[in-house]
Amino acid sequence: MSAEAGSRTAPPVRMITLRRIVAYTFLVELYNVLVILLGIVLRSEPQLNDKGFWEIVSIFAYTVIPEIIITFIIFLTVFYVTRQKWLYSRNFYKVIADILLSMAVAFAVYRLFLVVFHVFNPALRINWDEAFANVILILFIVETIYFSYNYRVTVKQAEEARSEALQYKYNVLKTQVNPHFLFNSLNILSSLVSIDVRKSEEFIASLSRMYRYVIDSQDKAVVPMEEELESLECYVSILKMRYCNQFEVRISGTDNAVGKKIVPMTLQLLIENVTKHNIVSTKYPMSVSVDMSSDYVSVSNPVRSRNVSGEGTGSTGVGLKYISEQYRANGKEVIIERGSDVFTVRIPYL
Numbered sequence: 001m002s003a004e005a006g007s008r009t010a011p012p013v014r015m016i017t018l019r020r021i022v023a024y025t026f027l028v029e030l031y032n033v034l035v036i037l038l039g040i041v042l043r044s045e046p047q048l049n050d051k052g053f054w055e056i057v058s059i060f061a062y063t064v065i066p067e068i069i070i071t072f073i074i075f076l077t078v079f080y081v082t083r084q085k086w087l088y089s090r091n092f093y094k095v096i097a098d099i100l101l102s103m104a105v106a107f108a109v110y111r112l113f114l115v116v117f118h119v120f121n122p123a124l125r126i127n128w129d130e131a132f133a134n135v136i137l138i139l140f141i142v143e144t145i146y147f148s149y150n151y152r153v154t155v156k157q158a159e160e161a162r163s164e165a166l167q168y169k170y171n172v173l174k175t176q177v178n179p180h181f182l183f184n185s186l187n188i189l190s191s192l193v194s195i196d197v198r199k200s201e202e203f204i205a206s207l208s209r210m211y212r213y214v215i216d217s218q219d220k221a222v223v224p225m226e227e228e229l230e231s232l233e234c235y236v237s238i239l240k241m242r243y244c245n246q247f248e249v250r251i252s253g254t255d256n257a258v259g260k261k262i263v264p265m266t267l268q269l270l271i272e273n274v275t276k277h278n279i280v281s282t283k284y285p286m287s288v289s290v291d292m293s294s295d296y297v298s299v300s301n302p303v304r305s306r307n308v309s310g311e312g313t314g315s316t317g318v319g320l321k322y323i324s325e326q327y328r329a330n331g332k333e334v335i336i337e338r339g340s341d342v343f344t345v346r347i348p349y350l
Helices: 003-007 018-043 046-050 053-079 091-117 128-193 197-217 225-242 266-277 317-329
Strands: 247-252 286-292 296-302 335-338 342-348
Touching: 018 053, 018 128, 053 091, 053 128, 091 128, 128 197, 128 225, 197 225, 225 247, 225 266, 266 286, 266 296, 266 317, 266 342, 317 342
Parallel strands: 247 286
Antiparallel strands: 286 296, 296 342, 335 342
16 A cells, blocks of 8 residues: 555545445335325325325335435445545545435436336426425435434544554653652662661562562553552661661551552652652651542652753652553542652652
């Protein structure tokens, strides 16, 4: 396929089946028959008294059968014939094509049935004004059905495309987050080995438990807050060893989080973001607050920027970008408050 062909607007998936077209055709024609019968009853049609049985049958058949054929062909025209290539993306031209083709078909069908039924009723004539007025009415009904279906299908396709785009972003960011997290953990372990072997072993044990959680939750869109908090405890214990107890996380309001859910690794990534962009030392110990309300979990920390290019409170990085995209995909927005003294991220429950 050429690049030009691939860039054209393709018709949407089939909106309506042939079975449904047949059903709609007979519904439209049932309406026409009821109108005809009602007119005969109201006007009493005294001229029919002089007609023979077969003449009356031929008049009725000539009225009904051609309209069934014409209605069916109009449906096919509107839903299939004029939905190809350039007509599909230009509604005005499509409607004009629908009208011209429908009129041509109606003229041919009426002429054909005039010849056929002339055998039974030589006096049979066509009232062209009434015939084409009826065709226009049928065409209007079919066009209304078409554009109604077309709107619904377009909305559905747009929603599917949006979901696919969000899923693609999710997959791309996910492939960045897990290696990114492991890389930072190994850096911490590398620093710790040279300081304290026993703490290194404790670090490895905690890291093992935490990565068990990473593996168990990697195919889950959401996890219970209880599981996330258990994993957070392992991660915090690792950070305490890394920073010689100069790093702490204070958790409050856990009762408000019972039964709530969250995107996996959200809290760990937020805590990691704190260590990445702020100084943590004996002179500047870090205390992070994790507060859970009935609607949000808030992670706050004092700002002690490292003043390294690309870092600081103005940087979102992979972690925050990943979190924001995940909650946006679930119809939620992450609130980021960058103050001069405090940096806060508010995560809505799912």
